[in-house]
Amino acid sequence: MSKKTTIYDIAKALNITAATVSRALNNNPRISDDTKRMVLETAAELNYKPNRLAMALKSGKSKNVGVVLPYINRTFFSNVIHGIEEELNPMGYNVIICQTHEDEKKEADVIQNLLNAQVDGILISVSRETKNTEHFNQILKKNIPLIFYDRKINVKGASSVTLDDYQGAYEATKHLIDQGCKKIAHFTVDRSLEIYENRIQGYKQALKDGGIKFNMNHVVTIESDIEAGKEATKKLMELANPPDAIFSASDPCALGAIQHLKSINVRIPEDFCVVGFSNDPFTQFMELTISSVDQSPLLMGRTAAKVFLEQINEDDIKIEKQVVLTPSLKIRKSSMKLDSDL
Amino acid sequence: MSKKTTIYDIAKALNITAATVSRALNNNPRISDDTKRMVLETAAELNYKPNRLAMALKSGKSKNVGVVLPYINRTFFSNVIHGIEEELNPMGYNVIICQTHEDEKKEADVIQNLLNAQVDGILISVSRETKNTEHFNQILKKNIPLIFYDRKINVKGASSVTLDDYQGAYEATKHLIDQGCKKIAHFTVDRSLEIYENRIQGYKQALKDGGIKFNMNHVVTIESDIEAGKEATKKLMELANPPDAIFSASDPCALGAIQHLKSINVRIPEDFCVVGFSNDPFTQFMELTISSVDQSPLLMGRTAAKVFLEQINEDDIKIEKQVVLTPSLKIRKSSMKLDSDL
């Protein structure tokens, strides 16, 4: 196993000094073309590779960014990462992924860890439980760009890239009203997160604008999984006044709803319409395709990365930037009651 | 923004030397309890955080590992990553994810990049196109553990954690035979990858053992997506001698097959059985759930990480380790022709 070659090895081979080698390698103008060429040649011969750690320690820039999220193996988040990498890799950045498992303590830990690793920036989707903002202030205090994506929390000095959840929910609900639905229920997940609160507000406003009275019994807070959706739907349908549609803030819950409705022979979309949120791939795979609000995770990732790049380039002057992406409702079979939609 | 505090700041505050501080911080026995306590106290007061870059440069261990894969936003791979992190994070390692987009050149690039970043190990699932092994030898030459997971390539000195694809394919095919299927077609993706070659071999052997003659026209090489599955199935069904079952080496292709079969009113599983491979979540979401071979990506990730940890701990003596995980066939509606399976 060959010992790694350093600029000193190159210097020795050419009887020059390491400083000169460094200059040759970095396109420093203060060097003759001749020596530059020689350095480059012997660098290739000796199979020289720069040590990023040393460069990082010296420069204070690690060329690493931290990406924090609840779980990596969720369609939405893995697509966001994909988007981030698309922007950042070409610029020479590596991405360090950290999961919080929706735990505030873990979140604070991974951030501390990233800070210790001297990352140049942190892109984060906060965990559900996060109330305290101390660990975010730690980041900003070090003058490191902090960008929230999707799930944000208000911290002065941080930027954010989010979806207009209010608008998405509004459109989804309005769509259901346009289909003739009169009693639209809503599945929400965790109202302490802005995204879910915004969705419920959009839902309410659409009801109002559509002349439909808000019914508290038709709003249910559940976990984001199929089983929870099934159970909640079961309860809803046993109500004296059951709904005739569901706008679910989560795709799995929408699927659960559909599964239960089918099991009790409710016809979809004829007698009952369902719209989900996230546009998870599986919504298109079903025989009964599921309408859903697309969050454009790829674009969100790319945008968050771009905001980071902007911030890293303006020295010192830290500009907060709040980008809001526009959702797009994907209308599919689960809510296409009227022929006009076909 | 406070300037970062170093061990020198602590030393100055206590009128001792940085070396002593370092010892106190590292549980070095050669230090008095008193000074140790004092150091720890002032470290906390000054909000001292170790600089991982400096530690890494000094020790030669970055505590970062590279994870290379084709695409991060694939269910299988994002679950593998999840498994890897579960093992490695508690041990103080960060994971740097790199995507190859199935491109050999890109693969070589990201590996070079990881090497420059001084990662302590590399876990990789090779790209489809990879023929050359030069970039892998680069890793081994530096005495850095190299562990293949899922998709491997034969490189002396490297370890691997793979699935017994042969066995998985064998069981899937045998299951179809047991269901009474006589003409079982096979969708394969890219036979230059070991995994797909092994699957086709398992398929062939099962046919042989089941007394069914292998029919070359019933083996189709296609892309791993729904459309390709649809088209291929269309062609198969137009054959003079169409199959009565498909064992697909890819789940999306299996779904495509089912979609096309339904469109031409073939009854599943009564008249036609389908089994996929990967056990992607969506296979369970459908009304007609799809049988599939589970690859236990989480376990694969954890195992690969464990192999890395073993290798990093034995100094110098590099032991190649080849772990093969056992697949498990998930039998669902798409292939449950016989009541006995219910």
Place this chain on the structure above:
DNA sequence: TTGTATGCGTTATCAA
């Protein structure tokens, strides 16, 4: 038990 000195691989400042 503590201090001194040195090196990890770079780059930047200052002289020459």
Place this chain on the structure above:
DNA sequence: TTGATAACGCATACAA
């Protein structure tokens, strides 16, 4: 245009 030297933050061999 090039060289000598210091510094980034930490850890260790050696000396005291």
